[in-house]
Amino acid sequence: MECATISELADSLSTRFETAKTAFRLHVSAGRDAEEVSEMMAHVTDIQRGLRDLRAAVDQEKAHLEFAQATLASLRVERARVEHLMANLPSRLPSLQAEQKAAANSAAQTNGAGKPASGSSRPGTAASSNGEKPVPSIAYLTVDEFNAVPQYMRGRGTRDQSNKLLEELNSVIAARYALMRRPRSELSGAQRKLWMECKREENPKTKGSLFFTEEDFKRFKKSSLSKAMRQLLVVLRHVGRISSLREGGAVVRHVLT
Structure with a gap:
């Protein structure tokens, strides 16, 4: 069968x-x-x-x-x-590895008494391995942060466009503090003039804080603040990256938080 x-x-x-x-x-x-x-x-x-x-x-x-x-x-x-x-990851992502490495370096530099060595714990700064002060910067906007911002605040721009503007802003901040941290004896006449202008913008409320002003774009980028950059500042204030101090005349100080 x-x-x-x-x-x-x-x-x-x-x-x-x-x-x-x-x-x-x-x-x-x-x-x-x-x-x-x-x-x-x-x-x-x-x-x-x-x-x-x-x-x-x-x-x-x-x-x-x-x-x-x-x-x-x-x-x-x-x-x-x-x-x-995976094939279409955005070109800019938050630098989590850099932050973790900075935290590890800070922990490794603690002395026997448990007190941290000199350095900055400010978010968005990268610690230097040779003991120099960290370069101030603002962290990139994440997808969740950007999507949580109301449309009328962020306009029609994309997150990548905002982060590209953020790179430009970080370069201005870095230029300001690269100048301010140099010994005055090493500055040229023009550099000393810029140094004095930046110094006059400090006040008691900015002591110990990192900040920038609109004038920094004219000093270090040779351009005025664009409409897109102003919109980015609104977004950064909304997500808590910066706060604005409007005391002391017409100068607005944008403080890194």
């Missing part, structure tokens, strides 16, 4: 069962020993029960196979999405 499928096997066995039943009836009617045939019919019944169980198991495995195929298709879709995300 050669059967290619379970169905063919079931049909073949059913035919044989019917033949056996007919033979049993004929055997009984002929007055032969019914006990042997009854035992045979019990075996046939067991086989039928086993066949039903086999069919149920096959149906269950089919259901499992369909579920596995659906799961595989879903995983392929998710993999394609992840590959697309």
